[in-house]
Amino acid sequence: MLKVINVVGARPNFMKVAPIVEAMRRRGREFAPFVVHTGQHYDEQMSDAFFRDLGLPEPDVCLGVGSGSHAQQTAALMQLFEPVVLREKPDWVLVVGDVNSTLACALVCAKLLVKVAHVEAGLRSRDRTMPEEINRLLTDQIADLLLTPSRDADANLLAEGIPAKRIRLVGNVMIDSLFKQLERAAGSKVRKELGVDDKPYAVVTLHRPSNVDDAGVLRGILSALAQIGARLPVVFPVHPRTRKNIYEFGLDEELAHSGGGRVRLVEPLGYLDFLRLYSGAALVLTDSGGIQEETTALGIPCLTLRENTERPVTVELGTNRIVGTHPERIVRAATDALEATSTNTPPRVPPFWDGHTADRILDEMMNA
Numbered sequence: 571m572l573k574v575i576n577v578v579g580a581r582p583n584f585m586k587v588a589p590i591v592e593a594m595r596r597r598g599r600e601f602a603p604f605v606v607h608t609g610q611h612y613d614e615q616m617s618d619a620f621f622r623d624l625g626l627p628e629p630d631v632c633l634g635v636g637s638g639s640h641a642q643q644t645a646a647l648m649q650l651f652e653p654v655v656l657r658e659k660p661d662w663v664l665v666v667g668d669v670n671s672t673l674a675c676a677l678v679c680a681k682l683l684v685k686v687a688h689v690e691a692g693l694r695s696r697d698r699t700m701p702e703e704i705n706r707l708l709t710d711q712i713a714d715l716l717l718t719p720s721r722d723a724d725a726n727l728l729a730e731g732i733p734a735k736r737i738r739l740v741g742n743v744m745i746d747s748l749f750k751q752l753e754r755a756a757g758s759k760v761r762k763e764l765g766v767d768d769k770p771y772a773v774v775t776l777h778r779p780s781n782v783d784d785a786g787v788l789r790g791i792l793s794a795l796a797q798i799g800a801r802l803p804v805v806f807p808v809h810p811r812t813r814k815n816i817y818e819f820g821l822d823e824e825l826a827h828s829g830g831g832r833v834r835l836v837e838p839l840g841y842l843d844f845l846r847l848y849s850g851a852a853l854v855l856t857d858s859g860g861i862q863e864e865t866t867a868l869g870i871p872c873l874t875l876r877e878n879t880e881r882p883v884t885v886e887l888g889t890n891r892i893v894g895t896h897p898e899r900i901v902r903a904a905t906d907a908l909e910a911t912s913t914n915t916p917p918r919v920p921p922f923w924d925g926h927t928a929d930r931i932l933d934e935m936m937n938a
């Protein structure tokens with residue numbers, strides 16, 4: 571029996587850990603799962619709603635770390651997590667993705683000689699100005715088992731000199747949650763509530779510091795959204811970081827005056843409502859990593875408002891296009907994508923994005 575501490579911290583972690591913990595509970599003879607919530611995200615809509623929607627059990631321990639600078643948050647996470655590891659004496663600690671909680675908890679374990687499994691290992695944007703890229707590079711250096719979502723990730727790790735025996739291609743565990751929750755999401759009333767149940771609409775998410783912390787970049791993106799809004803309604807669930815900056819930079823008024831009346835800013839949505847919303851969209855515009863993958867799995871056209879992606883398979887096989895943040899380029903790409911939707915081809919889903927990744931992760935941990 572393996573005792574495993576599963577770490578969750580921020581919004582994009584919950585949908586990755588939920589199917590893993592569920593599989594561990596189902597395979598209760600082999601695994602004793604323990605859940606630690608670091609509290610990197612803490613708002614009802616950024617955290618609690620996801621536990622409910624995904625059926626994640628209440629965490630065994632909440633560290634309540636909260637927000638802060640990267641150094642403050644990472645240091646506080648390490649100080650809070652170390653005593654939990656010393657007390658619980660797990661066989662493995664499992665971390666997912668690329669947030670500060672991922673790196674901080676992996677680093678604690680590397681020093682305590684506790685084995686770490688990293689889910690979603692090997693992704694690289696090659697952009698070291700992204701805090702997540704630093705978290706990915708360092709976590710993969712110190713983790714014992716690197717569980718990758720796609721072949722490009724294996725190649726990245728091998729090119730960094732990581733021995734093949736630490737790397738296992740298991741597929742994309744976010745897609746386990748997506749396929750599992752699709753039917754339940756059909757019960758969500760979100761499209762009706764937002765008045766988009768009978769017409770084409772676009773969905774937007776934005777939260778990367780490089781897009782939302784710089785007034786000029788954010789203004790440019792919002793002006794592109796206003797132009798797209800002239801063609802179809804645009805629903806924009808706004809991340810707390812982004813909302814704060816929109817108001818601080820005075821861009822809410824600018825948006826209202828620039829004909830952006832059809833750009834609807836709403837609170838962040840829970841997992842099921844958001845799934846219901848984007849799965850019916852004519853177009854998604856985002857700077858998120860996970861949404862590039864989810865739109866690929868469902869065949870929804872996606873424009874990524876960044877200069878690069880750590881998920882190239884979504885461009886090569888999927889529906890994703892990297893368009894950057896220049897307003898004219900965004901509007902042109904949106905027009906092209908909307909005009910192309912009539913010739914929609916069935917989605918091409920990358921290998922092992924099949925809803926069974928969690929069990930492959932558990933098998934690899936048993937065999938490691």
Ligand code: UD1
Pocket residue numbers: 580581582610611612613616617637638668669670671701702777779809810811
């Ligand atoms: C973090 C992750 C990012 C992930 C994103 C998803 C890192 C380095 N970044 O970025 O990879 O894509 O989560 O959302 O780990 N805040 C709230 N309520 C919350 C959480 C945050 O109001 O529940 C506000 C705080 O003012 C905080 C700001 O949002 O300062 C940013 O939160 P933080 O966790 O630092 O980074 P994210 O931008 O959310």
